[in-house]
Amino acid sequence: MAQVKIITPRSHRPLLGIAELVRHRRVLYFLVWRDIKVRYKQTALGAAWAVVHPLINVVVLTFVFHSLANVQSGAQGSYAAFTFGGVLPWTVFAASASRAAGALIGNAHLLGRYYFPRLALPLAACGAPLVDAMVGFVVYLILAAATGQTLAGTVAVAPLVLFMSALWGSAVGIALSAAVVWIRDIRQVLPLLFQAWMLATPVGYPASLVPDKYAFVIALNPMVGPVETFRALATGGPLPAESLVLSAVALVAVGVPSLLFFRAASQRCIDVI
Secondary structure (H helix, E strand, O other): OOOOOOOOOOOOOOOOOHHHHHHOHHHHHHHHHHHHHHOOOOOOOHHHHHHHHHHHHHHHHHHHHHHHOOOOOOOOOOHHHHHHHHHHHHHHHHHHHHHHHOHHHHOHHHHOOOOOOOOHHHHHOOHHHHHHHHHHHHHHHHHHHHOOOOOOHHHHHOHHHHHHHHHHHHHHHHHHHHHHHHOOOHHHHHHHHHHHHHHOOOOOOOHHHOOHHHHHHHHHOOOHHHHHHHHHHHHOOOOOHHHHHHHHHHHHHHHHHHHHHHHHHOOOHHHHO
16 A cells, blocks of 8 residues: 655744745855856946945045045045945945845746745845955955055954845845835835935944934944944954944844744735736
8 A cells, every 4th residue: 555645734834934044045055146147247347346336436425525525534544445444334235235125026037936935035135245345345455555544453354244234234125125026116215215324324424523413313323333343343443332232233123023024925925026
């Protein structure tokens, strides 16, 4: 008599989907590698865009705040190196969040054909910006050395801050990717939102420049911690412990609800896409 195997559904579904993602980690690796390969395919500059994008931001911010507004960084070395230290963590955050936000819409052709953890799509979208940030970090070291900025030994662990910025981008992007399925206008608002958010973050100017009456903006901004910590690790300055701890706590406070929302919304997204 043939053996009969009865398959029954699980009594409960994992809340966050992390364990399921670990079991299907090869899918995540494949999606990350795919995004990295096609990111700059058939472009004139190719992977050089990973450096061009942050450099353009550095030039613009340095011209506006330093050349026009005569803002001083108060740090050794050029203002461009100071600005680059803020642009790197900000860029990996904004790029990760923006790319993750369009992950479900951009991969609609996969959702209806194959089963895999949907969470892999927005997370994989954060891989390429993180790789770009590592390339930009090398350029930052070269620029700092060329402009006379003294680098501390702690600069070796500064890439961990870039990883934290990517985690922040994924936490925001995961929720946005599910919301965009139902509200497509969100993708049109995101560039304006991130532009305003960057101006409210001490990327192109020192945090000490912010008047006391607007100090609450710095206190509530979770990206202040990574930006200021990256600069402190690079130059050997005092670590902004309070901002860094607040950013880490806020990351958990935002990340968990983001995963819960994505888990609930992604189950029905295929019917809407």
